[in-house]
Amino acid sequence: MSLALQTFSSVKDANAALQAAGTRYLGGGTLVVRAANEGDVSTSSLVRVTDPGLSQIAVSGGNVRLGASVTMAAIARHPELAALAPAARAVGGPAIRNMATVGGNLFAPAPYGDFAVALLALDATVIAEDGELPIETFLAGRDTSRAIVTAVGFSLPGPKSFRFLKVSRVKPKGVSVLSIAALLERTADGAVTAARIALGCMADRPIRAKAAEKALLGRKLTPREIAPALAAAGQGIAPITDPIASAWYRTEVLPVHLGRLLSN
């Protein structure tokens, strides 16, 4: 089984080539080459784009735009993206982080895709050549999406408003039992006025914990006041079962880890 690689300098030409059956987009290679190595013969042709614009990070006026080919390592070391560094560092080991891209992470099936969990909590916009989609809509339709993602955009979270936690059994690098990202707006006395909580490994792709978000409104982050949110965290989840953990285990430990993330 061999793969034919087609290289294009523009996203437009690559998008046209990507419409052929059996063709996938090659980003960092950590998903598609891995699949080919594992014996997945459904892909016969790979398409990649060398446009350097896809690797650019732009931060201005509190808005961030990450090109789809930006690597996890580039995010982790960027001085203005310190809030996102924990999520970028959660992906793989050092070599994987030098390869794995923002665009690829949006398509990574659970238990992978920890960075996409962070982007979901940040309410990122997923940008393709023909338009933009809210990340929630994008994730729901990603299986049939055929347009090359060129960038993601989001507002840089304020200090201390963004929290991220990845739980794995092996330290410092291990596959996710689960991951949680939370964007919290709070009043001066600590009461939550807005909350977006995203969960990894609680479905086949990142999902929001909407019941928990609602239960946090008006609450302070004390053990007593967050208890209803923790109790609601499991609503609507369908965790994956894999060699890392069973769906039952993931369901049991989700409130524990959410509680730790919120109490910190």
Added chain:
Amino acid sequence: MAKVPVQFTLNGSETAEFIESGTTLLNALRDKIGDTSPKGGCHQGTCGACSVIIDGELKLSCLTLAETCNGADIKTTAGLAEGGVLHPLQRAFLDAFATQCGFCTPGMIVAAKVLLDRTPNPSREDVVEALSGNICRCTGYEPIIQAVLTAARANSQNAA
């Protein structure tokens, strides 16, 4: 299938080869070019045995297509010794019994080299983090961590 040319610098030498499109860098290095220092372990990006340095960054050759390396500067463990004298990391691995079966060693050494190139005096945590993508099933890791710390000390003494 038509073959495609690839051309890059491997351990300081200009290297060119015709390969089948879609060939991984690991297979190109081992089967076509003859550098067998990167090992094919899991082919899934999990074990780190195939690690190489591409343009100064640690990458996995099993998940990198050789065609994407045109014009790149690639370094492997096979290129570290100079004139028959082992690189300080190689020396330290031998002295510290950090290599047993040896399968993970070339990947460990390039991962450690990238660390020491950027962080000449790493902490123990830095070393653990730098090697976190490389699996060893023999040593229990401690001798490897000690070897990297020893090589770092030897480097800084030589530089002083």
